[in-house]
Amino acid sequence: MTQLRSSAKPSVVIGAGGHVLPPPATVVPMATLDPRTAAQLAFLVEADKLKSIVRANPLVDGSRRENSAEHSWHIALMALVLAERSDEPVDGGRAVCLCLIHDLVEIDAGDTPPWDEAGRATKAEREAAAADRLFALLPADQAATFRGWWDEFEAAETPEAKLAHAVDRLAALMVNHASGGELWRRHGRTEAMARARNGKLADWVPGLLPLATALLDDASAQGWFADPD
Amino acid sequence: MTQLRSSAKPSVVIGAGGHVLPPPATVVPMATLDPRTAAQLAFLVEADKLKSIVRANPLVDGSRRENSAEHSWHIALMALVLAERSDEPVDGGRAVCLCLIHDLVEIDAGDTPPWDEAGRATKAEREAAAADRLFALLPADQAATFRGWWDEFEAAETPEAKLAHAVDRLAALMVNHASGGELWRRHGRTEAMARARNGKLADWVPGLLPLATALLDDASAQGWFADPD
Numbered sequence: 345m346t347q348l349r350s351s352a353k354p355s356v357v358i359g360a361g362g363h364v365l366p367p368p369a370t371v372v373p374m375a376t377l378d379p380r381t382a383a384q385l386a387f388l389v390e391a392d393k394l395k396s397i398v399r400a401n402p403l404v405d406g407s408r409r410e411n412s413a414e415h416s417w418h419i420a421l422m423a424l425v426l427a428e429r430s431d432e433p434v435d436g437g438r439a440v441c442l443c444l445i446h447d448l449v450e451i452d453a454g455d456t457p458p459w460d461e462a463g464r465a466t467k468a469e470r471e472a473a474a475a476d477r478l479f480a481l482l483p484a485d486q487a488a489t490f491r492g493w494w495d496e497f498e499a500a501e502t503p504e505a506k507l508a509h510a511v512d513r514l515a516a517l518m519v520n521h522a523s524g525g526e527l528w529r530r531h532g533r534t535e536a537m538a539r540a541r542n543g544k545l546a547d548w549v550p551g552l553l554p555l556a557t558a559l560l561d562d563a564s565a566q567g568w569f570a571d572p573d
Numbered sequence: 574m575t576q577l578r579s580s581a582k583p584s585v586v587i588g589a590g591g592h593v594l595p596p597p598a599t600v601v602p603m604a605t606l607d608p609r610t611a612a613q614l615a616f617l618v619e620a621d622k623l624k625s626i627v628r629a630n631p632l633v634d635g636s637r638r639e640n641s642a643e644h645s646w647h648i649a650l651m652a653l654v655l656a657e658r659s660d661e662p663v664d665g666g667r668a669v670c671l672c673l674i675h676d677l678v679e680i681d682a683g684d685t686p687p688w689d690e691a692g693r694a695t696k697a698e699r700e701a702a703a704a705d706r707l708f709a710l711l712p713a714d715q716a717a718t719f720r721g722w723w724d725e726f727e728a729a730e731t732p733e734a735k736l737a738h739a740v741d742r743l744a745a746l747m748v749n750h751a752s753g754g755e756l757w758r759r760h761g762r763t764e765a766m767a768r769a770r771n772g773k774l775a776d777w778v779p780g781l782l783p784l785a786t787a788l789l790d791d792a793s794a795q796g797w798f799a800d801p802d
Contacts, residue, residue: 373605376790376791377783377787378786381617381783381784381787384654384655385784386745387654388647388650388654388747389633389747389751391647391650392632392634392647392751393632393633393634394643394646394649395639396634403619403621403624404618404622405622405627407623407625410624411643413643413647414624414640414642414643416646417623417642417643417645417646417649417673418617418624418642420646420649420669421620421673421674422617425616425617425711425715426613435666436666436667437664437665437669437670438666439665440666440669440673441653441666441669444646444649444653444669445650482654486654492633505585518614518617518618519621522621554610555606555610555614557752558606558610562605
């Protein structure tokens with residue numbers, strides 16, 4: 345049977361962002377599938393790798409760090425629950441699409457946490473290259489749709505993209521707070537850093553600031569932030 | 574600060590489905606939040622537990638079994654890519670919502686694989702009780718919306734619910750095929766069992782049968798199914 349490797353990457357490489365790329369290329373059967381179905385299958389099998397991209401943030405129970413696939417699910421759920429806080433009308437369905445695909449580029453580019461200054465310098469370039477490769481696995485029309493969603497998310501200008509950015513930022517605060525702030529202490533994140541980072545919510549969905557402030561105030565009262573040097 | 578435990582469950586219990594329930598209740602700060610926001614936060618923090626519900630199916634790279642949160646993300650993505658195979662008009666946004674929430678009940682009820690006959694006898698009852706508890710964490714209007722989505726998924730009658738069921742079923746075939754069928758051999762799943770299980774696609778989205786058949790034919794050719802007794 346003719347087979348196509350859905351990725352030509354070597355099995356383990358340390359990427360520019362310092363992360364280890366996922367394991368070997370996945371082989372999907374092609375000969376009995378029409379080209380459109382084969383392309384869709386190749387994309388969906390490749391997307392499975394997002395389950396192996398580990399983020400800095402923990403599960404709420406502290407048992408392990410979360411991965412970017414389950415994180416994407418979580419913020420899509422947050423977008424549905426919190427869309428009402430937007431001060432503009434939001435197409436909830438499209439906001440959810442942006443949440444679902446916003447981190448796919450991390451399959452190649454890895455997660456780049458805010459304290460990775462070297463990684464952040466090359467993040468935009470690495471993620472754009474990843475978007476070029478990954479969405480092109482799809483049939484051309486769907487590739488354009490998915491790439492359009494990703495570009496829309498990155499631009500953070502539409503109500504849906506601003507909501508997706510807001511819940512992405514708020515999710516990190518929520519799980520770090522709910523898990524007792526262990527990550528903040530471990531990475532030397534001070535209260536000022538956390539407040540500055542969540543201040544961005546004012547640009548995206550100001551209606552989510554009271555929730556962020558309540559979580560930050562409680563974390564401060566509990567002494568969960570790192571001390572300033 | 575007044576605090577509310579988002580779950581009154583003990584830390585570790587073997588559930589009726591034979592699974593271990595997630596770790597202790599999560600504490601969320603309530604005093605500084607209005608009741609609506611507090612309810613939304615309680616639900617979203619509780620939802621994090623779906624990341625700890627381990628399914629039978631593996632990641633494509635075989636490195637571990639997938640959890641129900643990342644699986645829900647994956648089938649939402651599948652619904653977006655494969656909605657065009659439905660023979661009825663599909664509201665993609667609502668189909669994605671059904672995918673996102675369809676497994677939340679597993680936080681209480683656990684995953685019940687097809688070979689767990691004892692678990693399957695009580696599955697409907699356990700999952701309905703879980704839906705009663707989990708969606709009620711939300712404000713009443715959102716609880717009704719989310720419960721409506723879950724009831725719609727369970728009924729499998731609307732085009733969106735049928736698509737969600739189809740990609741849920743197809744996802745298991747896709748990841749088991751892409752990972753080399755190890756699960757089929759380990760659990761004694763024969764070709765006849767797999768074909769019968771995926772024959773259900775004809776009831777939901779017949780347009781996905783060719784893809785399922787190609788994967789089943791290839792798995793059969795590779796000798797990945799268990800031998801019949």
